[in-house]
Amino acid sequence: MGSSDCDKSYVGGVWADPLTPGAPIPVISPVTEEQIGSVIPCGSADVDRAVAAARAAFPAFSVTSPAERAALLGRLLKLMEARAEEIAGAITHEMGCAIGFSRAAQVPFGVAHVRAAIEVLERFEFTRRRGSTAIVREPIGVCALITPWNWPLYQVTAKVAPALAAGCTMVLKPSELSPFSAVLFAQLLDEAGVPPGVFNMIMGTGPEVGAALSSHPEVDMVSITGSTRAGVLVAQAAAPTVKRVTQELGGKSPNVLLDDADFARVVPLGVASGLRNAGQSCSAPTRMLVPAERLAEVEQLAAAAAAAMTVGDPALEGTVIGPVANRPQFDKVQRMIAGGIAEGARLVCGGLGRPEGLDRGFFARATVFSGVTPDMRIAQEEIFGPVLCIMPYADEDDAVRIANDTVYGLGSHVQSADIERARRVARQIRAGQVHINHPAWDAHAAFGGYKQSGNGREYGVFGLEEYLETKAILGYFPE
DSSP, rough: OOOGGGEEETTTTTTOSSSSSSSSSSEOOOTTEEEEEOOOOOOOHHHHHHHHHHHHHHHHTTTTTTHHHHHHHHHHHHHHHHHHHHHHHHHHHOOHHHOHHIIIIHHHHHHHHHHHHHHHHHOSSSEEEETTTEEEEEEEEEEEEEOOOOOOTTHHHHHHHHHHTTTOEEEEOOOOOOOOOHHHHHHHHHTTOOOOOTTOOOOOOOIIIHHHHHTTTTTOOOEEEEEEHHHHHHHHHHHTTTTTEEEEEEOOEEEEEETOOHHHHHHHHHHHHHHHHGOOOOOOOOOEEEEEEHHHHHHHHHHHHTSSOOOOOOTTTTOOOOOOSSHHHHHHHHHHHHHHTTTTEEEEEOSOOOOTOOOSOOOOOOOOESSOOOOOOHHOOOSSSEEEEEEEEESSHHHHHHHHHHHHOOOOOOEOOOOHHHHHHHHHSSSOEEESSSSOOOTSSSOSSSSGEEEOOOOOHHHHTTEEEEEEETTOOOO
């Protein structure tokens, strides 16, 4: 893939040159550190053009039937399934995700959001009767969708699919750091027959395009997945026009291992969950909370699990952890590891620098700290790299206190042989999702944050409802 793949906008059903192109932004391979393409960023005139296309398309698309919208999503679903290997390759190429993980998670989970939107449309009541009153759910309007680089397809479909299902029109700004899969997705949506102007995509940076979309008076809603800092900026930009803002932001998710859990099973699973996608998941359980008296046992199990996770070329089948996605992220991970060492956390495995045998690329060592206390930066700040913190607790109440002792509240995990005990702890954790005993992923389970992890929910019916307004029509049904 070259720069020509990312030099145009998709606006009004056609690929068009930017009206106000900026200086090309290089796309850098996280494996070789060499340029593999470039993005031509757009400016405010391009935002105006894309929003105008979405606004013009809204009256007709908003009144299409749920069956018509489900049919569009169904065509997209088939195309995505047919091109799954190509999309997986693009994700590995652009952000360094291990190809096995791209095939097993990045693409299937992205596809699952499209399938879930179709399933929701099959049973969702857009008009409900309450006596003589009709409660009508209508599409909110033109939506600005801002997505990150770490799950580049999955986060796009988590927004585009429910927005289409609701009858909204939209402008997508994917990350300029991982643009190839977004271009492929736009091509597939075009091939699926999305009406002109319903879906538009423009490339650019957050400060330029993201800010212009967020403040645009003709945009009715902004949905952003990104850092808490970016979410705050979007909300501030959106406030003067009183538009809806949904945010899925940072996380520092706990994994509470109760003393009756099967440690030989759940510690390796916890390490794998925390370090998957090179730790670049906002809901990754990167704080493993364990009984203080079992700390040495957990350290041994965690070190063995981390050592078994091969770090290397993401294109190779046996690789479990590829590089982190870009230079700024690599530098941040190194700073945070250095900070953990300086604060007195005990290094169980990994540490600073690249793994042995890798002399270039943004490869970080699979790192496990133990004896981490809640006052340490590595226990409070999102690292977004393959770094796990093991934190001892005194008893169940202490575990819950530590679990809730961050500004975040996105994901969380609880492990126990006693389901009632696990449920009791799960209900006390202030987070948008809790996973008990490593269950299967659920594309219909509400996903979103408490506290500074954001507001609003994605996935399934909860995701659809974010793109709807509620209207009450009294006297709609004569008595």
